[in-house]
Amino acid sequence: MTTEVRVPTLGESVTEATVATWFKKPGDSVAVDEMLCELETDKVTVEVPSPAAGKLADIVANEGDTVGVDALLANISASDEAGADSSSKASSSSSEQTSSGGEEKPAASGGGGGGESVDVMVPSLGESVSEATVSTWFKKVGDAVAQDEMLCELETDKVSVEVPAPAAGTLAEIVAPEGETVQADAKLAVISSGEAGSAGASPPAQKEEGAGGTQYDTPPAGNGGPKGDIEDAPSAKKAMAEAGLSRDQVQGSGKDGRVMKSDVSAAVAAAKSAPAADASAPQPQRAPSPAEDADREERVKMTRLRQTIAKRLKDAQNTAAMLTTYNEVDMTETMALRSQYKDLFEKKHGVRLGFMSFFTKACVHALKEVPEVNAEIDGNEVVYKNFVHMGIAAGTPQGLVVPVIRDVDSKSFAEIEGAIAEKGKRARDGKLSMAEMQGGTFTISNGGVYGSLMSSPILNPPQSGILGMHKIQERPMVVDGEIKIRPMMYLALSYDHRIVDGKGAVTFLVRVKEALEDPRRLLMDL
Missing domain, CATH: 2.40.50.100 (RNA polymerase II/Efflux pump adaptor protein, barrel-sandwich hybrid domain)
Structure with a gap:
């Protein structure tokens, strides 16, 4: 008796799928509900289990084929029906394992x-x-x-x-x-x-x-390190x-001699500099031809992450009416408060007190007054969010990712710092799931850690606002009629002008500035 394996229901409005992978090949034994293959639709991956036990007699839809709902994928026969075919395949496979020289392949x-x-x-x-x-x-x-x-x-x-x-x-x-x-x-x-x-x-x-x-x-x-x-x-x-x-x-600098990416970069740099060190006195050079330049070029295919980043950023520019407003903040009081309590904070909560929790709290405070910065456009409607899921942009060896910390408006400083540290580490290790990078309502990007003094961040759609933090730079400022040296930081808010007016954007940035220049306002909700 032969049992047909057909494409299951794929979901509402989904009419076709692509056969991604077959986990069995003709002649293999299968059990009831054992996974046979996987189908891929526009949004989800669907696993196809075996409807009966027996042998996989044949595969009708091969990997890469596009199939409709209820299409025939394969046939399963009873064990005795496929026995002869299975044994002939096994015999053929066995004979292929030995090469002409007697070596086993x-x-x-x-x-x-x-x-x-x-x-x-x-x-x-x-x-x-x-x-x-x-x-x-x-x-x-x-x-x-x-x-x-x-x-x-x-x-x-x-x-x-x-x-x-x-x-x-x-x-x-x-x-x-x-x-x-x-x-x-x-x-x-x-x-x-x-x-x-x-x-x-x-x-x-x-x-x-x-x-x-x-x-x-x-x-x-x-396998070639100090320990296998x-x-x-x-x-x-x-x-x-x-x-x-x-x-x-490559000489590893990590624990037990583990090689890190920085070690590879150092090895590559050393290999490039070695020939230069041995070179004789410079000779007159002629301009290289285009063909010679091409020989010295290296073409590397963009990673999937980099392609996605490029597409999303360009889509943001093409879709939103993006505008950026700037302000500057005197970080004296925030730095003093952090310096005063950071040791006690770490001892009690087990996490370091950084600046990101201050900025997150300040943004939450400002978003309550200017809710359109925390909203998004859906067709002809504006969707206002009565919660704040904060995206914290993080640079990783693979590229820029934005893990989302959910409900930061109800979290304490310690909870925010702990979540930022945990997600930042997992982002650098490439361990974040897709779900952890979706659903953000507002984003903070800290280019200051790389030395950026000022920039215009690009929106993370469908969000309507992103705050750019920059380097803290000591500058002469006029305070109460006197010139004093102050640790200053430029802030940049990029926003979607379709939903956020200039008044709302400037008000938001001023509220963030006020909260950071006098952190006590956060405690009193002022």
Whole structure:
């Protein structure tokens, strides 16, 4: 008896989907409700379970095909019906494992030695994330892998995702090489486990051509450090792969010799400066030709995150009537208050007292008086938010991200500082989920940490306002008729002029300035 596998209901107004990944291949045994494949729609990823137990007889809709609701995906037959086909596939797979010279090649399916093949699939990428780019492989074909050992790193629009090995064995095949874009739950590689896996436990020292014809020369990053079990930072592994450096060419400065991204940058800089140091006296130079200039150029594909940032920022400029107003704030009182209580604050709450909590509180205070800065436009309607979900822009090795701290209007200084520290760390490690970067109503961007003296921040749509903080710079100011040196900071508020008038924008910025110049106003709600 044959059971049909069909496309399930995809949701309201969704009429078609793309077959992202098959987790089984024809001839494989399947159990009831075992996941067979994954479909991708405009917004969500849908898993298709097996409606019956048996063997996967054939696949009708291959990976990458677009299918409609209730379309036929595959057929499942009873175990005895597919037995002959399965055994012939196993025999063919077994014969392919031996080369003409008698060497055993990594195979995508278990045969002869009793081993089994385990597919390495793209893990869940988060809501509304449908694809990723394979940024770095930390293992090569033929390498022995332990269960849960990191195999590769994927890069999505917002976060980096590490892919662990689902089983111990040997990496038999890499299906998706570095730089390839894969759909959610697509097949990345095949691990030969069991006896077949243990047979290839020692990785070859020479260049080896893996399944699919991809060649790997450099040893896997992270295994050449002081200890074999020390994992280098994912961003460092990616940087080493992009720079063409092996692990032993980089000196790690992290814990237990772990390589950080800064170590890779230092190694690249050292490699570039070495030839210059050995160069002889400068000779008269001629102007290089365009062809010679092209040889010295390097083209690197934009990361998915960078593409998303570029698109969103340009959309903001094209959609909103964006305008920026400026003011300056004397940080004397805020700095004095922070200096007076920072040690006691950290001792009691376990987090450091920074300036961001003061600015967050000041913005919340100002947003109550000018609610349109905290609103958004939806068609012909203005949506006023009776809460404040504050986006805190953070620079990471992968690019700019904006984690959102929810309901900051009801949080204390300590709760705000704790949330900023926790989300900032996870942002730098690429561990933020999509949900943590959505739903913000207002954003603060602190370019001052990089030395920016003044800038015009770009809106984070659909928000109507963003505050730009800048460097605290001592300047001569006239105070009570006298010239005094004061720690001053320029503030910039970019706003959507379609919803926020100039009066409201200026009032908002003045209220932030007043709250920071006299922090006691925050306590008294003045």
